[in-house]
Amino acid sequence: MLDIYCNASGQRVNHNKSSIFFSKGTQQLVRDNIKNTLNAQNESLSDRYLGMPTDVGQSKMGTFRYLRDRVWEKVK
Template sequence: MDKSSIHFRKGCSQSICDDIKEVLEVHNEALNEKYLGMPVNVGSSSNGAYFKYLKDRVWKKIQGWMEQTLTAGGKEVPIKSVAQTILTYSMACFRLPQGLCKHIDGLIRKFWWGRKEGKGTTCWVAWEEMTKPKYLGGLGFHDIDMFDLALLARQAWQVLTEPESLSTQVFSSQFILQTQVF
């Protein structure tokens, strides 16, 4: 615990800070730019500046795949197993801005439908249809914004059903901090 540290936003009251530090048994206050690959000081930026690294990572992967000629099945696998899973860890902890979610959905759609002579091709099926489960006629792609909400709802459910678990205590303090930030 001596190596652990915590950071609170500017508007957080000292009594809340003290209570959280006591519950978590973390007494060092410090601010690092990133921890476990995620931004530490997340604000209410509507353009998703704090999560630009996610957009860049997804784009870098998709850009490499665009150089290859892939079948529909060959595109589905990297989208589901790489592009959409890059976001999962961050989405389980933070509410990503809707603009960022839409932008990443757009990158994935561009890759799926392809390009000819430097221009995008016609999208023959609405993205909402493609995000439906396969048994309902869709392709089972994640709607990034809805998947983010689902992961956060799962965390909230754990807080409600298992209030004494260690991960719940950590999430509870993180949730308190995020609700004050947003």
């Protein structure tokens, strides 16, 4: 699927900048197979992507409180 997208768009995947994130219950064998297939060896999750949190979790208010506070400071 990535190859089809790359061929259609002219864009390329930068494997040095790419990473992959799995849920907690993903078996190691499945992780390894997917990483090998996608050639994505970096397994991590950034705290933020495009300024927004990547892992929201149960507490949405706690996760987005910083955003509310930043907007409120600008409004004041």
